[in-house]
Amino acid sequence: MKNSQLYKGSLNTIIMKLLEENGKMYGYEITQKVKLITQGELNITEGALYPALHKLEAEGLLDVEIEKVDNRMRKYYKLTESGQKETVNRLSELEDFIRNMQSLVNPSPKLEF
Amino acid sequence: MKNSQLYKGSLNTIIMKLLEENGKMYGYEITQKVKLITQGELNITEGALYPALHKLEAEGLLDVEIEKVDNRMRKYYKLTESGQKETVNRLSELEDFIRNMQSLVNPSPKLEF
DNA sequence: AGTTATGTATAAGAATCTTATGTATATTTA
DNA sequence: TAAATATACATAAGATTCTTATACATAACT
Numbered sequence: 329m330k331n332s333q334l335y336k337g338s339l340n341t342i343i344m345k346l347l348e349e350n351g352k353m354y355g356y357e358i359t360q361k362v363k364l365i366t367q368g369e370l371n372i373t374e375g376a377l378y379p380a381l382h383k384l385e386a387e388g389l390l391d392v393e394i395e396k397v398d399n400r401m402r403k404y405y406k407l408t409e410s411g412q413k414e415t416v417n418r419l420s421e422l423e424d425f426i427r428n429m430q431s432l433v434n435p436s437p438k439l440e441f
Numbered sequence: 442m443k444n445s446q447l448y449k450g451s452l453n454t455i456i457m458k459l460l461e462e463n464g465k466m467y468g469y470e471i472t473q474k475v476k477l478i479t480q481g482e483l484n485i486t487e488g489a490l491y492p493a494l495h496k497l498e499a500e501g502l503l504d505v506e507i508e509k510v511d512n513r514m515r516k517y518y519k520l521t522e523s524g525q526k527e528t529v530n531r532l533s534e535l536e537d538f539i540r541n542m543q544s545l546v547n548p549s550p551k552l553e554f
Numbered sequence: 555a556g557t558t559a560t561g562t563a564t565a566a567g568a569a570t571c572t573t574a575t576g577t578a579t580a581t582t583t584a
Numbered sequence: 585t586a587a588a589t590a591t592a593c594a595t596a597a598g599a600t601t602c603t604t605a606t607a608c609a610t611a612a613c614t
Contacts, residue, residue: 334454334538336570336601337446345546356561365548366541376602378563400561400610419546425447426539428479433458433532435478449570449601469592489571491594513579513592 335370339380341422342372344389344407344415352393352406355381381405389414448483452493454535455485457502457520457528465506465519468494494518502527 346361347353353361359372381403384390389411393404407415459471466474472485494516497503502524506517520528 332534332538333450333569333602334535336450337448338542339601341447342542342545349548354561356559360560362545365544369537370541373603374562375564375604380601382563398560398611402561421445422447422542422546424482425445426542428483429451429455429535429539431478432455432475433535435462446571446600452570467592469590473591486572487593488573488595493570495594511580511591515592 338422339372339376340384341418343377343380343384343405344411344418347390347405347407348412348415352404354402354404356402384411451535452485452489453497454531456490456493456497456518457524457531460503460518460520461525461528465517467515467517469515497524 342362343358346358350361355374355377359374359377362370362372381390385392385405388408390405391408393406395402395404455475456471459474460466463474468487468490472487472490475483475485494503498505498518501521503518504521506519508515508517
C-alpha cells in the first residue's frame with residue numbers, strides 16, 4: 329500500500345466498495361482509481377492486490393470475466409450476490425471503525441469550570 | 442483486537458494517543474480505557490498489547506516504570522521525548538488515513554442534469 | 555533502442571494480530 | 585469457604601495481510 333501501516337486490513341473493503349460503485353473493474357484500473365481518489369496518497373501494490381482479488385474470488389464474493397483489449401489481457405471482476413451482501417457488512421464495519429478511531433483520538437473535550 | 446481486520450495496524454497509534462492524553466498508563470488500564478471509549482466494540486487482547494508495548498519501548502518511544510499496587514505489579518508506560526514527536530506524526534497519518542478512506546467510501550455524489 | 559505505461563502473477567519475508575497457555579494476587583459470588 | 589471472576593503481566597505458535605522483488609508480455613512514448 330503505502331508507508332503507513334494503518335491501511336493494513338482495509339484493502340478488501342476498498343476493492344468491494346469500488347466494485348459496488350462501478351459495476352466491474354480490472355486490477356490495474358483499481359490501482360489507478362484509488363491513486364486518483366486519494367490524490368496519489370494511497371498506492372496499492374500488485375503484490376497486495378492480485379492475491380486479494382484471487383482470495384475474494386475463491387470466497388465466492390467476486391466473479392471474474394476475461395477480456396482481451398488491444399491485444400492485452402484484462403480480468404474484470406464484479407461482485408456476486410453474496411459479495412453484494414457482504415459489501416454492506418464491510419462498509420458498516422468500516423463506519424464503526426472510523427467512528428471508534430475518532431472517539432479515541434478526538435475525545436470530547438473535558439469540561440472546565 | 443476484535444473481529445474486524447480493519448484495526449490491524451492501528452494499535453500503536455491508539456497506545457501513543459492515550460499516553461499523550463493521560464501522561465502514564467499501564468497495560469491493563471489501556472485495555473479497559475479503550476473498551477470504555479469504544480463502548481465495548483474494541484477489545485485489545487493481551488497477545489497484541491504487551492508485545493506492542495515492548496516494541497515501542499525498544500524503539501525508544503516509551504519509558505517504563507514499575508510500581509507495586511495492592512501487592513500486584515504494574516508497569517507504567519509514558520512517552521519519551523522522541524515518542525511525543527512521533528505521536529504527532531502518527532496522529533497526522535491517522536487523519537490522512539481516515540480522510541482517504543472516507544473519500545473512497547463516500548465519494549462526492551455525481552451531479553445529475 | 556530504451557524507458558515508461560499497461561496488465562497480470564507469484565514467492566520470500568516482514569509485520570501485526572489471534573488464540574492458547576502460563577503465572578500470580580485480589581475480590582466477588584455461590 | 586470454595587469457585588469463579590477481575591486484575592496484571594508474559595510469551596509462543598500460527599494466521600493474515602502486506603512489502604519487496606521478480607517474472608512475463610504488449611503498447612506507447614522519447
